[in-house]
Amino acid sequence: xxxxxxxxxxxxxxxxxxxxxxxxxxxxxxxxxxxxxxxxxxxxxxxxxxxxxxxxxxxxxxxxxxxxxxxxxxxxxxxxxxxxxxxxxxxxxxxxxxxxxxxxxxxxxxxxxxxxxxxxxxxxxxxxxxxxxxxxxxxxxxxxxxxxxxxxxxxxxxxxxxxxxxxxxxxxxxxxxxxxxxxxxxxxxxxxxxxxxxxxxxxxxxxxxxxxxxxxxxxxxxxxxxxxxxxxxxxxxxxxxxxxxxxxxxxxx
Amino acid sequence: xxxxxxxxxxxxxxxxxxxxxxxxxxxxxxxxxxxxxxxxxxxxxxxxxxxxxxxxxxxxxxxxxxxxxxxxxxxxxxxxxxxxxxxxxxxxxxxxxxxxxxxxxxxxxxxxxxxxxxxxxxxxxxxxxxxxxxxxxxxxxxxxxxxxxxxxxxxxxxxxxxxxxxxxxxxxxxxxxxxxxxxxxxxxxxxxxxxxxxxxxxxxxxxxxxxxxxxxxxxxxxxxxxxxxxxxxxxxxxxxxxxxxxxxxxxxx
DNA sequence: TTGTTTATGATTATTTTTGACCAAATTAAG
DNA sequence: CTTAATTTGGTCAAAAATAATCATAAACAA
Numbered sequence: 001x002x003x004x005x006x007x008x009x010x011x012x013x014x015x016x017x018x019x020x021x022x023x024x025x026x027x028x029x030x031x032x033x034x035x036x037x038x039x040x041x042x043x044x045x046x047x048x049x050x051x052x053x054x055x056x057x058x059x060x061x062x063x064x065x066x067x068x069x070x071x072x073x074x075x076x077x078x079x080x081x082x083x084x085x086x087x088x089x090x091x092x093x094x095x096x097x098x099x100x101x102x103x104x105x106x107x108x109x110x111x112x113x114x115x116x117x118x119x120x121x122x123x124x125x126x127x128x129x130x131x132x133x134x135x136x137x138x139x140x141x142x143x144x145x146x147x148x149x150x151x152x153x154x155x156x157x158x159x160x161x162x163x164x165x166x167x168x169x170x171x172x173x174x175x176x177x178x179x180x181x182x183x184x185x186x187x188x189x190x191x192x193x194x195x196x197x198x199x200x201x202x203x204x205x206x207x208x209x210x211x212x213x214x215x216x217x218x219x220x221x222x223x224x225x226x227x228x229x230x231x232x233x234x235x236x237x238x239x240x241x242x243x244x245x246x247x248x249x250x251x252x253x
Numbered sequence: 254x255x256x257x258x259x260x261x262x263x264x265x266x267x268x269x270x271x272x273x274x275x276x277x278x279x280x281x282x283x284x285x286x287x288x289x290x291x292x293x294x295x296x297x298x299x300x301x302x303x304x305x306x307x308x309x310x311x312x313x314x315x316x317x318x319x320x321x322x323x324x325x326x327x328x329x330x331x332x333x334x335x336x337x338x339x340x341x342x343x344x345x346x347x348x349x350x351x352x353x354x355x356x357x358x359x360x361x362x363x364x365x366x367x368x369x370x371x372x373x374x375x376x377x378x379x380x381x382x383x384x385x386x387x388x389x390x391x392x393x394x395x396x397x398x399x400x401x402x403x404x405x406x407x408x409x410x411x412x413x414x415x416x417x418x419x420x421x422x423x424x425x426x427x428x429x430x431x432x433x434x435x436x437x438x439x440x441x442x443x444x445x446x447x448x449x450x451x452x453x454x455x456x457x458x459x460x461x462x463x464x465x466x467x468x469x470x471x472x473x474x475x476x477x478x479x480x481x482x483x484x485x486x487x488x489x490x491x492x493x494x495x496x497x498x499x500x501x502x503x504x505x506x
Numbered sequence: 507t508t509g510t511t512t513a514t515g516a517t518t519a520t521t522t523t524t525g526a527c528c529a530a531a532t533t534a535a536g
Numbered sequence: 537c538t539t540a541a542t543t544t545g546g547t548c549a550a551a552a553a554t555a556a557t558c559a560t561a562a563a564c565a566a
Binding site for chain 3: 546547558559564
């Protein structure tokens with residue numbers, strides 16, 4: 001029995017029952033529990049299922065193109081809590097930027113029914129919001145296969161044409177010293193979107209706070225708010241810079 | 254037993270069973286397992302099957318991207334024949350425009366393994382070609398939910414920045430009198446792409462030939478070639494206007 | 507013919523898959 | 537809040553499958 005065959009069965013079972021535990025799957029498939037866990041980890045990283053403690057559950061209507069692999073497997077819970085908090089900030093009529101990070105992607109599920117305009121350079125975001133109440137504007141240019149997004153000078157110009165009320169952006173690192181990006185193109189994309197937004201939120205889980213990677217591209221005062229599950233000494237520095245620090249709600253489910 | 258003969262058998266077996274292991278195939282074909290593996294590798298790289306550890310399975314059995322609602326249901330065979338003929342015109346290194354019609358969409362399956370650049374305003378095309386050998390450039394702007402594509406002035410400007418070697422475009426109607434579109438935005442999109450291409454192909458099944466709908470937006474001499482399954486009196490008019498008429502091969506399957 | 511390419515099979519080394527075990531993390535219970 | 541039970545991710549080892557290399561035989565071209 002290959003992984004592919006097991007995946008089919010697992011999806012079928014989860015589709016029927018909504019959720020299952022590892023033991024049940026192990027029995028059903030005739031493999032050990034550890035193999036089940038590995039399968040689930042793999043499937044979750046492709047976004048096919050939600051992993052729970054001791055099993056897995058259906059991910060609502062998220063059967064999306066397989067090619068759109070996202071890194072959302074790590075820290076799903078923290079990210080979802082952050083995004084739910086972020087969604088509370090969005091009101092009807094808003095025009096918002098969403099960038100191509102894995103955190104910002106998960107924001108989509110919480111804004112599907114809102115009557116807003118979303119401008120994005122992320123293909124997963126487009127696919128997630130396509131056909132919903134949200135009106136979409138896609139930034140054009142060459143597609144970066146690895147990041148499933150559009151960057152570059154053409155994209156910058158496109159962004160410069162629009163003006164949004166809010167921007168929800170991910171980041172590779174943030175500390176009292178400023179904002180950090182893993183690549184130049186991500187940095188300039190963040191800058192461009194920030195410039196065209198009245199209010200900028202950074203969405204980042206705790207692992208990004210205090211991390212000072214590769215390229216510092218802006219000071220803290222570029223942004224207006226941080227939404228995070230982090231709580232620690234860095235928070236004070238943020239607030240001293242005049243940034244609102246919004247804590248994600250602990251109790252999500 | 255040649256590779257071609259074995260491929261036929263393998264496809265047949267996989268089509269029946271959904272999946273097989275190497276030993277089974279080796280027995281069935283009377284060759285060693287290593288030969289089977291080599292065959293499978295070759296077939297998988299052409300996209301005919303999906304390889305698993307220890308065997309192979311049907312491509313359709315994998316989680317299929319929920320392809321966009323497209324009108325491709327009608328005239329599939331004719332359209333596929335047309336598109337196969339069109340794919341023969343494409344050579345490595347080409348930069349091509351593909352527009353948002355349902356016919357042009359079906360061209361994707363035949364060009365997945367080609368090393369070319371595709372510029373398009375169609376979301377289904379992007380999803381179909383994403384993750385393949387094709388390098389993608391997406392035209393930006395507001396997404397038209399109904400047509401799953403991007404039109405408008407921003408899109409026009411985007412197109413004007415690029416220059417392609419060939420364009421493969423659909424159409425609502427074509428006759429000796431010229432080219433016809435169902436909406437103004439489709440017409441201007443076709444014009445913009447044509448203008449930036451060295452050579453323009455119109456893909457149209459027989460039902461579109463002789464049809465003169467809504468808006469005539471250009472004369473025949475705008476385009477260079479028509480690929481169609483139509484054969485009739487109109488053909489002569491096309492050829493008199495200096496247009497190559499490429500007939501799709503009748504015998505496709 | 508002779509030399510070259512191509513297809514096939516055998517052998518060996520590498521990779522992948524799977525399960526067991528254990529420390530760390532998470533959840534549940536008192 | 538602390539403790540106990542469960543779950544998880546990591547490392548290791550065994551088995552299976554694969555890729556790489558080489559040798560042989562068949563097909564092909566000069």
